[in-house]
Amino acid sequence: MLLNEMLLLGAVLFCIGVYGVLARRNGVLVLMSIELILNAVNINLVAFGAFHDNVMGQIFALFVITVAAAEVGIGLAIVLLLYRNRRSIDLDQVDLMKG
Amino acid sequence: MIAEHVAFGIIAAVMVASALRVVTTRDIVHAALYLVIVLAGVAALFLLVGAEFTGITQVLIYIGAVIVLFLFGIMLTRSDFDQDEETDHKRKFPAILTALLLLAVMIGALVDRFGDMELDAAPQTTAEVSDELFSQYIVPFEAVSVLLLAALIGAIVIARREEGG
Amino acid sequence: MLSANIAAAETAGKAVAASGWFLENAWLIWLFPAVSFLLILLFGKRFPRGGSEIGIAAVGASFVFGLITAIQWISEVEGASGGSAEGEYALGAGGLAAAAEGEASGGVGALTRSITWLTNGAEAIGAGIMIDGLAVMMIFVVTVVSLLVHIYSTDYVAGDRRYTHFFAFLSLFTASMLFFVTASTTIQMLVGWELVGVCSFVLIGHWWEEKDNSDAALKAFFTNRVGDMGIIIGVSILFFGAGTFDVIGVNEAAINGSMSHTVTLAAALCLTAAVMSKSGQFFLHTWLPDAMAGPTPVSALIHAATMVVAGVFMVARLYGVFFEGYAIGGSSINTLALIGGLTTLVGATLAFVQNDIKRVLAYSTVSQLGYMVMALGVGAWTAALFHLFTHAFFKACLFLGSGSVSHAVHSFDMKKDMGGLRKAMPHTYRTFMLGTVALAGLPILSGFWSKDEILAGTGGWGLFGGTGGNGAYTVMLAMGMITAALTGAYMTRVVYLTFFGEFRGHGTPHESGPRIIVPLWILGGMAVVAGFINLPAGFQLVPESWEEKFLQWVEPVGVSYFPSIAHATPSWTLAIVSVIVALIGIGAAYYYYFVRVRAVSPVATELPDGPTSRSAVARLGHRILVNKYYLDWLYTTVIVGFIKGPLAKAAYWTNQNVIDRVVNEAGTRSVQAGNVVYHKVDQLVVDGIVNAAGKISDSSGEELRRIQTGKVQQYAAIMFIAATILAGIFIIVI
Numbered sequence: 001m002l003l004n005e006m007l008l009l010g011a012v013l014f015c016i017g018v019y020g021v022l023a024r025r026n027g028v029l030v031l032m033s034i035e036l037i038l039n040a041v042n043i044n045l046v047a048f049g050a051f052h053d054n055v056m057g058q059i060f061a062l063f064v065i066t067v068a069a070a071e072v073g074i075g076l077a078i079v080l081l082l083y084r085n086r087r088s089i090d091l092d093q094v095d096l097m098k099g
Numbered sequence: 100m101i102a103e104h105v106a107f108g109i110i111a112a113v114m115v116a117s118a119l120r121v122v123t124t125r126d127i128v129h130a131a132l133y134l135v136i137v138l139a140g141v142a143a144l145f146l147l148v149g150a151e152f153t154g155i156t157q158v159l160i161y162i163g164a165v166i167v168l169f170l171f172g173i174m175l176t177r178s179d180f181d182q183d184e185e186t187d188h189k190r191k192f193p194a195i196l197t198a199l200l201l202l203a204v205m206i207g208a209l210v211d212r213f214g215d216m217e218l219d220a221a222p223q224t225t226a227e228v229s230d231e232l233f234s235q236y237i238v239p240f241e242a243v244s245v246l247l248l249a250a251l252i253g254a255i256v257i258a259r260r261e262e263g264g
Numbered sequence: 265m266l267s268a269n270i271a272a273a274e275t276a277g278k279a280v281a282a283s284g285w286f287l288e289n290a291w292l293i294w295l296f297p298a299v300s301f302l303l304i305l306l307f308g309k310r311f312p313r314g315g316s317e318i319g320i321a322a323v324g325a326s327f328v329f330g331l332i333t334a335i336q337w338i339s340e341v342e343g344a345s346g347g348s349a350e351g352e353y354a355l356g357a358g359g360l361a362a363a364a365e366g367e368a369s370g371g372v373g374a375l376t377r378s379i380t381w382l383t384n385g386a387e388a389i390g391a392g393i394m395i396d397g398l399a400v401m402m403i404f405v406v407t408v409v410s411l412l413v414h415i416y417s418t419d420y421v422a423g424d425r426r427y428t429h430f431f432a433f434l435s436l437f438t439a440s441m442l443f444f445v446t447a448s449t450t451i452q453m454l455v456g457w458e459l460v461g462v463c464s465f466v467l468i469g470h471w472w473e474e475k476d477n478s479d480a481a482l483k484a485f486f487t488n489r490v491g492d493m494g495i496i497i498g499v500s501i502l503f504f505g506a507g508t509f510d511v512i513g514v515n516e517a518a519i520n521g522s523m524s525h526t527v528t529l530a531a532a533l534c535l536t537a538a539v540m541s542k543s544g545q546f547f548l549h550t551w552l553p554d555a556m557a558g559p560t561p562v563s564a565l566i567h568a569a570t571m572v573v574a575g576v577f578m579v580a581r582l583y584g585v586f587f588e589g590y591a592i593g594g595s596s597i598n599t600l601a602l603i604g605g606l607t608t609l610v611g612a613t614l615a616f617v618q619n620d621i622k623r624v625l626a627y628s629t630v631s632q633l634g635y636m637v638m639a640l641g642v643g644a645w646t647a648a649l650f651h652l653f654t655h656a657f658f659k660a661c662l663f664l665g666s667g668s669v670s671h672a673v674h675s676f677d678m679k680k681d682m683g684g685l686r687k688a689m690p691h692t693y694r695t696f697m698l699g700t701v702a703l704a705g706l707p708i709l710s711g712f713w714s715k716d717e718i719l720a721g722t723g724g725w726g727l728f729g730g731t732g733g734n735g736a737y738t739v740m741l742a743m744g745m746i747t748a749a750l751t752g753a754y755m756t757r758v759v760y761l762t763f764f765g766e767f768r769g770h771g772t773p774h775e776s777g778p779r780i781i782v783p784l785w786i787l788g789g790m791a792v793v794a795g796f797i798n799l800p801a802g803f804q805l806v807p808e809s810w811e812e813k814f815l816q817w818v819e820p821v822g823v824s825y826f827p828s829i830a831h832a833t834p835s836w837t838l839a840i841v842s843v844i845v846a847l848i849g850i851g852a853a854y855y856y857y858f859v860r861v862r863a864v865s866p867v868a869t870e871l872p873d874g875p876t877s878r879s880a881v882a883r884l885g886h887r888i889l890v891n892k893y894y895l896d897w898l899y900t901t902v903i904v905g906f907i908k909g910p911l912a913k914a915a916y917w918t919n920q921n922v923i924d925r926v927v928n929e930a931g932t933r934s935v936q937a938g939n940v941v942y943h944k945v946d947q948l949v950v951d952g953i954v955n956a957a958g959k960i961s962d963s964s965g966e967e968l969r970r971i972q973t974g975k976v977q978q979y980a981a982i983m984f985i986a987a988t989i990l991a992g993i994f995i996i997v998i
Contacts, residue, residue: 001103003218004209006144009111011205013118013137015198020122022194022981026186028127028172030977032134035165036118039141042157047218050148055223055231058153061145062232065153065160066243070250072165076172077258083176084260092188095975188977197984204992211995 006047014040027079027089031072038068103220106147114140125186127177131169138162149222152229286333287340287375290395293329293403294442296322297410301436308428313418319431320414323438327407330400337400338817376448376512394448394511397818398580401649402445402573405656408790409569410438412783416664417561419779420671424559430470434565437463441570445577449509450499453581457495457542457574461488464571468558480557487551491541495578498534501527502585515584515825525588532589535578536599543575544630545637546607553618553626556676560667563622567629568660573652576636580649583640587827592643597739601641605743607634612750616757620676621666624758628703629659631747635718638744642737643829644721646798646819651718653814654702654710654794661699661787668692668780669762672773678761681769685762688773691781693763695788700759702791704752705846707839710795716839717798719744720832748842749849756853765862800834 013036020033042061049057083089117136124130138161145154188194232240300322308315378392393399414434421430440463444456462485469481503509505527506517517523539545544552552572556563566572579586579600590598611631618624632655639648666676669692675681686693702709705716722741767773775781798814820826 001107001148001218001220003216004213005104005107005111006148006218007209007213008206009114009144011202011209012115014205015202016115016118016122018201018984019194019198022197022977022984023122023187023191025188026127028169028176029122029130029186031172032130032169033122035134035161036121036137039138039161042153043141043144046145046148046150046153050150050220050223051216051218053221053223055227058150058223058228059232059236061150061153062156062228063239063243065156066247069160069165070247072168073250073254074257076168077254079172080175080258089176090185091977092975193978193981197981197988201984201988204988204995208991208995 003047003051006043010040010043010047012040013037013043025090025092027082027091028076030091031075031079034075035068035072038064038071103147107144110140110143110147123187127173127186128170131166131173134169135162135166138166148218148220151222152225286329287336287395288377290329290333290399290403290446291393293326293333293407294439294446296326296329297435297439297442301432301439304428304432304435308432314431315428316414316418316431319435320411320418322435323407323411323414326403326438326442327411330403330407333395334400334404337395337397341397341817376510378448389451389509390449391452392448393446395446396820398577398649398820399446401653401814401818402577403442405573405653406438406441406445406569409656409660409787410434410441410565412660412786413561413565413664416564416667416780416783417559419777420561420667421559426470430467430559433463433466433470434562437467437565437570441574444574448511450502450511450514450582451509453511453578454495454499457538457578458492460571460574461485461492461542464488464555464562464566467562467566468555470559470562471557474557477557480551480554484551484555487548488541491538491548494534494537494541498531498538501531501534502582505531511581512825515582518582518584518588519824519827521588528585528589530589532586533599535582535585536603539575539579539637540603541575542578543572543633543637544607544611545575545603545634546610546630549607549611549630552630553614553623556620556622556626560622560663560670563626564660564663564667567626567663568656572629572633573636573656576633576640576648576652579637579640580645583645584825584827586640587643587829590641592641597737598641601638601737601740604634604636604638604641605740607631608638608747609634609743609750612747612754615754616750619679621669621678621682621758621762622663622676624678624754625659625662625666628662628751628754631751632659632703635715635744635747638740639718639721642722642740644718644832645829646815646831647714647717647721649818650798650814651714653797654714654791657787657794658699658702658709658711658791661695661784661791662703664780664784664787665692665696665699666762668776668784669696669773671776671780673769673771675769678758679768682762682767683765683769684767685773686764688767689763689775691775691784695784696763697759698788698791700755702795704755704850705748705842706752707843708795710791710793712839712843713795713798713800715744715748716834716842717800717832719748719842720834720838722832745842745845748846752846752849753853756850757857760853760857760861764858 017033017036017040020036021030024030024033042064045057045061045064047057049055049061079089082094086093114137117133117140120133121130121137124133138157142154142157142162145151145157297319300318303318304315308318311317375395376392378390380388380390414431417430417434421427424430437460440456440459444453444460447453447456465481465485468484469478472478472481499509502514502523505523506514508514508517518528537548541548541551552567555566558566586592586600590600592598592600608631611627611629611634615624615627615631618627632651636648636651636655639645639651669682669685669689670676672685672689672692673681698709702711705711719741722737722744798812800812815831
């Protein structure tokens with residue numbers, strides 16, 4: 001198996017995730033896209049770990065999973081708060097920082 | 100070797116297709132379910148390259164917990180189940196451009212740098228991972244557990260209903 | 265980390281003989297109150313007594329364990345002095361470092377047990393317990409005072425809205441201090457040190473709704489932070505000098521010279537800064553009297569047993585570093601002794617002018633801590649710790665007594681709201697007198713023995729015909745003597761203003777309840793008898809087996825981690841002289857208050873034509889004392905003001921003169937250049953360019969404003985694109 005197979009898959013997933021983050025208006029869908037990005041990173045970490053025959057890659061992937069779990073928790077709480085205040089989670093309407 | 104390639108190819112194809120559906124489908128619940136497929140694919144890839152513990156963790160944490168969290172989030176933020184709200188921006192061009200540009204750069208870099216290096220997937224056992232995690236990485240480990248606790252409390256504080264409101 | 269510690273210790277516990285079980289499992293002593301803290305915090309409100317029962321039970325358990333540990337330790341020491349204890353401590357616990365250190369030359373070494381807490385590169389940092397006479401003594405003091413304070417508090421803060429919270433932090437405070445005194449590594453000491461600081465912050469600010477209280481808490485915390493930098497740097501220096509965080513290893517490295525003297529001195533100086541803040545030494549003592557804003561039981565706990573003696577304990581624990589760093593043996597002055605000596609004088613003089621009874625006691629604590637630090641500075645290690653031991657009891661007694669008084673009159677102001685309480689509060693009066701006499705150092709109460717040992721330990725008493733000691737610290741002896749007189753005098757003042765004369769407050773004060781009286785009597789009793797534990801050698805009236813027990817039990821002898829210090833021989837002459845000096849102080853104050861002031865009127869608090877109204881010098885002195893030697897003014901106005909004022913001014917000046925001038929200069933030059941261009945270049949072209957530039961910047965501003973949409977995703981898109989372009993550039997370049 002080639003190292004690049006994994007890495008390229010990771011790159012593709014990453015870009016799909018980036019597209020999702022930029023193109024989606026729904027808060028929950030944006031969070032899902034972020035999950036795609038994080039998983040793409042994990043694929044890279046584990047692939048490099050296996051490539052160098054080193055468990056470090058796995059350990060960092062585990063840390064990323066943990067942090068992602070925390071991020072989802074906080075992110076969904078924020079989305080929930082947003083919904084409660086505006087009855088909508090359309091991110092286009094969240095533009096208080098408009099210049 | 101061939102079997103490995105075939106397995107990888109199938110998993111990768113399914114994952115890419117599902118990932119595309121995650122970011123394009125108009126039904127949020129469907130998006131969550133497609134996300135499950137992608138995450139399961141990632142777990143399968145981990146097992147394929149011998150990272151068994153991370154693969155299992157991926158299943159437990161992501162498919163077991165994170166997706167459930169997403170479904171709850173969807174449930175709580177959708178008062179009526181019709182599709183009156185747009186899920187996407189009208190103009191998708193900047194997003195597509197950004198993603199393609201990024202993809203081009205990354206593919207260029209990866210092909211250029213890693214060409215055809217072989218990945219021999221020697222299994223890394225859970226024991227090895229735990230040995231490393233609880234000796235070398237014990238401080239980050241503790242820090243992450245504190246982070247999780249903080250996130251837990253933070254989520255509760257943020258999402259809690261104001262009293263009387 | 266906690267669970268790992270328990271697990272490791274349990275596996276080890278099976279492998280050792282039962283006789284030393286309490287010594288080997290001394291970590292339980294701090295674990296009880298630590299668990300109690302969590303329990304009270306989580307479930308305290310559901311208990312019928314608001315969680316106080318958990319705290320008392322936990323501290324009680326710690327006390328019992330501490331007592332048994334002390335007994336086991338004493339029996340080991342007694343056994344060793346019989347010559348049979350060699351090697352008894354070597355515990356072969358699988359995978360654990362458990363052994364007695366330095367039992368080579370007949371002494372009993374400290375029992376240390378540790379687990380590897382974390383490994384960083386090649387350096388393993390351990391965590392564990394180090395039990396020796398010093399730790400055992402501290403455990404005893406902390407648990408006794410803490411237990412009594414807990415019981416006392418159930419009455420004193422009854423009905424307080426944060427009752428449960430209060431007990432939770434009392435528990436944590438106790439646990440932190442116990443953790444600190446049993447620490448086997450400097451890292452652990454650092455942790456305990458900081459924990460104690462945080463707990464004191466919380467407890468001093470217990471009634472934070474009043475701004476004074478929260479200010480006092482902040483002041484305590486920030487002043488301590490100054491010193492905390494000292495301990496952090498000091499511990500780091502010691503690590504790089506000795507290559508280990510082990511207390512024993514650090515001390516050994518300092519003593520056997522493998523750490524250079526310069527390094528040791530630097531570390532000792534840094535640690536001294538920490539001692540100055542935590543133990544309220546001149547000139548970082550200013551937080552300590554303000555800390556009286558906390559509830560009285562907390563003051564008692566802070567000032568008698570826990571927080572402020574942490575600094576003294578730290579010096580005692582790392583004595584090798586201080587002894588070698590300051591070259592205590594054989595010199596006649598050093599930083600530590602000087603700081604202690606100054607502190608003891610400063611504290612005693614300031615105690616004179618306070619009207620708040622707790623502030624008098626606070627300055628008295630400052631003064632007595634100065635005594636201890638001075639004793640450590642002159643090499644009288646045992647005397648310092650003996651004084652810590654006795655001081656803990658009589659000062660706790662005094663503090664709790666003052667709390668009992670204020671409980672009755674609802675005030676701390678001696679001049680306005682007290683007086684004549686002798687009749688109304690007989691128990692409080694009697695115990696307070698016991699504490700006072702012990703503090704003043706009159707025989708045969710505890711303060712007499714410990715103070716006298718310190719004075720003897722200065723070794724600067726050639727004129728009294730004594731011998732021994734580590735050097736000739738004559739100045740320190742003089743400072744100690746003067747303080748002895750001052751101490752007697754200010755305590756006489758407090759006693760008169762509080763308990764004699766006529767009552768000046770409102771209402772009728774009543775004696776406090778049994779939960780306040782009983783701890784007072786116990787502490788009063790301890791104030792009487794605690795001194796007998798270390799009767800000087802050669803004392804004719806008691807059997808020889810009673811002599812110098814404290815020295816024998818607490819001081820490490822013949823071990824590699826403790827410097828060999830010389831002991832002063834006690835002198836009757838010195839003892840008599842110091843008692844006479846104290847009596848002079850008491851007598852002077854007695855004459856002033858009990859005779860002259862009382863003759864004016866039973867409610868008078870000072871003479872109408874006292875020395876301050878007659879003599880300009882006395883008036884000046886009084887003003888300096890009332891303003892606490894202008895130290896607070898120095899800190900807030902001069903130092904902070906200097907940083908705030910001139911720094912801001914300098915910035916403003918730079919802004920006005922340098923930057924503006926550059927801008928103006930540039931402007932002038934460009935105008936000149938513009939004129940030249942105007943004359944040289946066709947006006948139409950220039951106009952065209954200028955107008956075009958204006959239009960471009962106008963429209964580009966309009967365009968750029970549109971980027972500031974407030975929409976996060978557009979920002980994200982820009983960020984991604986920028987990152988991509990940068991990454992692309994990097995790839996191409998590299």
